[in-house]
Amino acid sequence: MLKKLFFRYKWLMLASFLMTSTMVASSLLQPLYLQDVLNALLASNHQEISRIGVWLIGIAVLGLLAGGINVTLAAYIAQAVSSDLREATFRKIQTFSYANIEQFNAGNLVVRMTNDINQIQNMVMMLFQILLRLPILFLGSFVLAVMTLPALWWIIVLLVVIIFLLTAAMMGQMGPRFAIFQTLVDKINGIAKENLRGVRVVKSFVQEKHQFEKFTGVSDDLLGQNLYIGYVFSVIEPMMMLFGYGAVFLSIWVLAGMVESDPGVVGAIASFISYLGQIIFTIIMVGFLGNTVTRAIISFRRIREVLATDPAMTFQDVPDEELAGSLSFEHVTFSYPNDDEPMLKDISFEIAAGQMVGVVGATGAGKSTLAQLIPRLFDPQEGTIRLGGKDLRELSQGTLRRNISIVLQRAILFSGTIADNIRQGKADATVPEMERAARIAQASEFISRMEDSYHSQVEERGSNFSGGQKQRMSIARGIVSNPKLLILDDSTSALDAKSEKLVQEALNKDLKGTTTIIIAQKISSVVHADQILVLDQGRLIGQGTHSELVAHNAVYREIYETQKGKED
Numbered sequence: 001m002l003k004k005l006f007f008r009y010k011w012l013m014l015a016s017f018l019m020t021s022t023m024v025a026s027s028l029l030q031p032l033y034l035q036d037v038l039n040a041l042l043a044s045n046h047q048e049i050s051r052i053g054v055w056l057i058g059i060a061v062l063g064l065l066a067g068g069i070n071v072t073l074a075a076y077i078a079q080a081v082s083s084d085l086r087e088a089t090f091r092k093i094q095t096f097s098y099a100n101i102e103q104f105n106a107g108n109l110v111v112r113m114t115n116d117i118n119q120i121q122n123m124v125m126m127l128f129q130i131l132l133r134l135p136i137l138f139l140g141s142f143v144l145a146v147m148t149l150p151a152l153w154w155i156i157v158l159l160v161v162i163i164f165l166l167t168a169a170m171m172g173q174m175g176p177r178f179a180i181f182q183t184l185v186d187k188i189n190g191i192a193k194e195n196l197r198g199v200r201v202v203k204s205f206v207q208e209k210h211q212f213e214k215f216t217g218v219s220d221d222l223l224g225q226n227l228y229i230g231y232v233f234s235v236i237e238p239m240m241m242l243f244g245y246g247a248v249f250l251s252i253w254v255l256a257g258m259v260e261s262d263p264g265v266v267g268a269i270a271s272f273i274s275y276l277g278q279i280i281f282t283i284i285m286v287g288f289l290g291n292t293v294t295r296a297i298i299s300f301r302r303i304r305e306v307l308a309t310d311p312a313m314t315f316q317d318v319p320d321e322e323l324a325g326s327l328s329f330e331h332v333t334f335s336y337p338n339d340d341e342p343m344l345k346d347i348s349f350e351i352a353a354g355q356m357v358g359v360v361g362a363t364g365a366g367k368s369t370l371a372q373l374i375p376r377l378f379d380p381q382e383g384t385i386r387l388g389g390k391d392l393r394e395l396s397q398g399t400l401r402r403n404i405s406i407v408l409q410r411a412i413l414f415s416g417t418i419a420d421n422i423r424q425g426k427a428d429a430t431v432p433e434m435e436r437a438a439r440i441a442q443a444s445e446f447i448s449r450m451e452d453s454y455h456s457q458v459e460e461r462g463s464n465f466s467g468g469q470k471q472r473m474s475i476a477r478g479i480v481s482n483p484k485l486l487i488l489d490d491s492t493s494a495l496d497a498k499s500e501k502l503v504q505e506a507l508n509k510d511l512k513g514t515t516t517i518i519i520a521q522k523i524s525s526v527v528h529a530d531q532i533l534v535l536d537q538g539r540l541i542g543q544g545t546h547s548e549l550v551a552h553n554a555v556y557r558e559i560y561e562t563q564k565g566k567e568d
Contacts, residue, residue: 005081005088012077013128019070020133026063028140030056031148031274074128082121085303089113092307098377099312099337107190112306115185116299123296126289138282145275148268151258152251156279159247163240163283170236177229178298184222191215237284244280251276313379320398323388325353325484325515327374332383334373343369345538347383351531353484356508356516358526360559361535367519368409370535371489374517375404387485405483407491409519411470413462418447419454421473426481433480440506441475442499467494475503479511486511489519500525523560532556 146153195211334344344366359367376392385392422434438444450456462470471494492500520526527546534542534556542553549556
């Protein structure tokens with residue numbers, strides 16, 4: 001993936017390489033001219049000194065200009081590549097099913113799209129600004145240093161071998177540490193996210209101390225990893241400098257013995273030391289940038305893991321079509337990933353188009369799981385689910401989303417306007433269509449009172465609306481497309497009895513041709529349904545009208561009598 005992104009900016013990268021080469025050539029030529037200056041000084045040739053000085057100034061200015069242009073190009077390439085990579089990652093996540101999201105964890109994916117891509121961006125910036133010139137500068141300095149004083153080649157080779165072994169040892173230590181570091185960043189992000197989202201629960205149950213201790217534990221682990229990494233670099237970098245300046249000292253010591261027998265080496269000493277200094281600089285910079293590069297490699301692996309993950313669920317590439325609202329389950333068994341026991345066990349039933357069907361049962365009976373199988377948010381391990389007589393796995397995603405709409409118990413709104421949120425159910429919904437949906441959902445009464453009506457702003461997660469208002473807007477979003485099959489997964493739980501009754505009456509009146517499935521905790525929510533399904537511990541143990549189930553189904557009768565007793 002990264003190769004494709006780089007190829008997209010190949011001309012900018014070529015320009016960056018040319019500017020880098022120009023800048024390195026400027027650095028390499030200066031010691032050569034410096035040697036000529038020293039030779040001219042020894043010969044007292046002032047005209048030659050002036051001529052070489054002009055060339056040195058010109059070379060320096062050219063290198064400065066090339067460096068400035070290269071910084072601009074490197075910044076643009078880094079920003080562009082990271083932006084494209086972030087968009088590609090987000091686009092890939094949009095193809096994931098619930099199973100994929102649970103596999104990675106939402107907080108983990110957020111860290112990968114932010115922190116990990118930032119690490120890659122820093123590496124790309126360093127690559128074109130610094131790393132690209134280091135091998136060119138190293139090779140050029142090595143060759144020119146050997147050409148300047150061939151007798152001292154062994155000092156350079158010895159230095160390179162020592163530093164290489166030191167760098168390899170450091171990389172071996174840092175790789176696993178950075179992997180642990182990123183995992184701890186995921187954990188600390190998840191804890192902070194949970195704490196902020198559940199701040200009301202934390203405050204209500206006075207759990208601030210517990211949350212602080214939980215956060216501190218992971219934070220201390222993260223601190224420990226950071227300190228270890230810092231300690232390693234605090235030792236490695238001085239060691240590299242020690243070996244580097246040791247090589248300079250050794251070179252001067254050897255040259256001191258050569259001056260008496262060969263006075264001509266005096267002019268070459270400064271050039272050789274300059275090239276040796278550039279070699280030391282490249283080696284130290286490689287060690288210094290090892291932190292950034294190692295982190296980026298770990299981050300790239302994490303991003304590549306997301307991009308290489310196939311969606312757990314795929315859809316057929318067939319034309320979209322209109323289907324009847326009939327629904328059937330044929331011996332359906334379903335287990336969540338990593339669960340030992342099935343959540344639904346051998347479920348079979350049929351619903352005719354246009355019927356209103358209630359689904360009831362105790363907590364954990366599998367009601368919401370059944371609801372999520374219908375729009376194919378999950379696939380069952382066994383059995384077949386048919387919509388309009390067709391297997392869901394044979395339909396396109398567009399067909400499913402056009403014909404089925406689900407309203408979840410937890411109303412989730414997005415920042416934007418009320419109209420933006422309702423239009424998520426139908427992108428081209430007109431104002432009359434939104435008004436009709438809001439009227440059925442009993443949302444028009446509070447929307448009409450707002451100053452900007454459907455253009456009123458919705459804050460993040462709908463925090464400026466009550467729970468009941470959010471549920472009603474979610475219902476409006478679910479019915480604005482006039483689906484063939486509508487699923488209400490306990491989506492009126494936050495409404496008062498009067499509002500819930502008005503919603504049900506409006507659904508019966510205005511959505512007569514729509515098959516409606518109501519998942520409910522309260523029997524009163526489904527008492528007038530055409531048929532009611534009773535679930536218990538993942539099994540379908542009853543099916544019929546309210547009166548039939550009260551008369552013949554013990555579990556349903558127990559739930560009904562318990563709720564009736566509470567109402568009385």
